[in-house]
Amino acid sequence: MVRVGLTPQRLARAGAELADEVGFDQVTVSALARRFGVKVASLYSHVRSSHDLKTRIALFALEELADRVADAVAGRAGKDALAAFAAAYRDYAREHPGRYDAARFRLDPETAAAGAGVRHSQMTRAILRAYDIGEPDQTHAVRMLGGVFHGFISLERAGGFAHTPVDTQESWAWMVDSLDVLLRNRTTHPPSDEAPPAPGRPATSG
Template sequence: MARAGVTAERLTLAAAELADEIGFPNVTLSALARRFGVKPAALYSHVRDARDLRSRVASLALAELADRAGAALAGRAGKDALVAFANAYRDYAREHPGRYAAAQSELGLETVDATAARRHSDMTRAILHGYGLPEPGRTDAIRMLHSTFHGYVSLEAAGGFRRHPRGADVSWSRTLDALDVALRNWPDS
């Protein structure tokens, strides 16, 4: 029998909060059950297994990130859109490190909400459309942007920029300037 008030949605949100607190790799059904004051077996009426729970957290994170990026992009184009998208991405990673890690995890296309992942791709393609990049250059540019954003926020989260007196925000701004220049001067295939 399912415990009153425990739903798949509440479990997913609690798991996402737990991921932000202790790290996505440390989210387990046992840890989540402790949070709800139930035995781990009680969760199986709401989620299939740990992989299902982790996929739900990844889907939630992707949807949240897509919502945030979509709101930031509204009415913007060119460099303004690039900067708004990048800042939404970085801010989300800073505010929700566990959820961000979930969104970056390789859980398989069959388990993660394809709609949220597709929204990210579509928004990035829309930004690049403003730069006039045709395929296959657009795909290459998407990979460059994602690699740059993910690399930067991952290094920043790990403390990789603390040892230098130049602030990480200044370098972030310069990085976005450089990406804008690269996109405006994209080499022909």
């Protein structure tokens, strides 16, 4: 009876690796026990349930992703930061598809609030600092950026773009460009020498 040294943290990390290999929805307590060479019941000393295990994997992935994004945007600002921010998300999804799915696991609100979700929105706000967007527009922009990157990646991975010959990377770059322009046009105090608001800017917000 050799002790393997299971902990909730190790289970979450191993679960993340398993998710990358076989898909997040194929991650089960049984499969994880097999991977550690222990009996299924042993894992229930460390996680409360299958749902608890998935939650831990999700939190692990969110944390890891936040670290990556933080690294990517460090020392950058403006469009440069926006592009690095976007690339960090997309690269993570490509390198770790299972973990990315895990990061999208539906968490109950208080669990989500306690996790790295807050870091993600703070980093998004940091990106927006260069664009000088006041509230409540800043919050709107945070939500849009979160949505647009996640949504694009999600649809891309679901094969939703496969039927058209246009390169996905080009679409991504086009989108980042467009968002940069959009955000510059939402600036609360536009600089006089560059990027004044577009004439078409609606008057509904701000």
